[in-house]
Amino acid sequence: MDSIIPGILNCINEGIIMITEDLEITYWNPFMERLSGKKSSEVLGKKVNQVLPALERPFFYSAVERLISRGNPIFFSAAMHRKLVNPDHRVNLKMNRVLLEGRSNLLLEFIDVTNQFQRISQLRDYVSQLSHLNNQLKQKEKVIEKLAYYDKLTGVANRALFDKFADKYLSMARDHGTMLGLMFVDVNEFKLINDTYGHNTGDKVMTRVASLLTESTRKNDIVCRYGGDEFLVLLPDIRTVRDYQAIAERIEVNKKRHIVQDGYDIWLSLSIGISFYPDDGITIGDLIEKADEYMYLNKHQMRTQQKNMLSD
């Protein structure tokens, strides 16, 4: 049996070293020669910590001491010990005590796990690339969503987003027995602003109106650019007149005012009409039509007031 063992150890695909209690190498198998690049004849009789300098550390000496005295196996991982044999190979090291003729010998098994490290590293690279691509995709989705649902010039909702929320808010009002307000806002004499100060300034004025409406409304209200100089505002969850009045008062303050844009002093005035579900209609179409009608009444009143002021 003893004569078979060296033959077996020579065939094993693990680096095998046998050492004495005082660390002298008594056996060094062919796989260990390949792992370390050191021939058996060069190392036999030498101290293992001199042949493999990575073992010249307190943790190794104390492991040897423990192994000799208690006999329980020791394990060193390739991850925590990067250059146990040489920098090109990652190896796990298992140490066991073998009693021969009443004396302790130590069996050191070096298991090559370099391929495992390479595979895991490749997988991590793939995961990292996928995660990067995923982030890019999410960014693009946000841009697409922005383009699909928001007005390019003013940044407020477009009609597609308005339609989405209009249906949702209408169902909510129906289910909860609340009112849904719909405000129709028109920028008076916007053509004149464009013709007088140029389209570039006109665009900026339109953006200011969008901001003014957004700042005057609540978090869940939806401000939408409906057409060239028209905006719609959805006001969900109106329970009392007071809920609406608070918003209306904030808009009223800014409804007629001078603004300075691109160095021009511009007179800005808004005509506003508002309709409510269910009193003015039960569909969004009804509510828009009614609010539009009220908005024209408001525009007419404002013009009459202006004429009266001028004739006085």
Add this chain to the structure above:
Amino acid sequence: MADNISREDILTELFNVGVGQAASTLSDIIDKRIGLTIPNVRILDAAKGKIELNKYLQNVAEGAVMVSSISFNSQLEGKVSLLFPADKMHHFIDLCLHETRDEFEDSLEFTDIDFDTIKEIGNIVINSIIGELSNAVNIPVEYTLPDIDVLNDANAEHFVDCEDYRLVLMMFLAFDIEGTEIGGAIVINMTLNSLDDILNKIDKLYNGR
């Protein structure tokens, strides 16, 4: 009762000497300052042991643990399990390996490299505890390298066996790597005879009885 308290105190002292050596070995290996302490050891019957362990599993580990365990036989018979909260283990392994991975830090997916790292740490810590106990009471203990496992929905039944093993040595392990603390638990599930052997030896050695 008074006997129990003094025995638990002696075991606490013994195990702290052991984990102190384990901390010094680990500090040498990973080249970082490591603290390992066991605040106290409790000797519990299986039912109480299960209650205490389930508290740890729910409160600290939230049910998912990475376990490093060995069974031992010869004169003493039983099983030691070293438990860590699984969701903290990626960070813990990264600290040991001087690596940083931002992605999937809380995931419960581990590679063979992660398992081998914990196998080495488990081997060092369990060696220190069982070795110190074996040395102190002069009873040899034989065991193999630890098995590593991740249990997603662990409960005390996994670690405490009422039929064959009657008593539990339960201790918490405070693991500190350069200021990052990870709370582990160690459960030693032993036959009554084995624990009796240990406690009798302790009584003889320390109390002269």
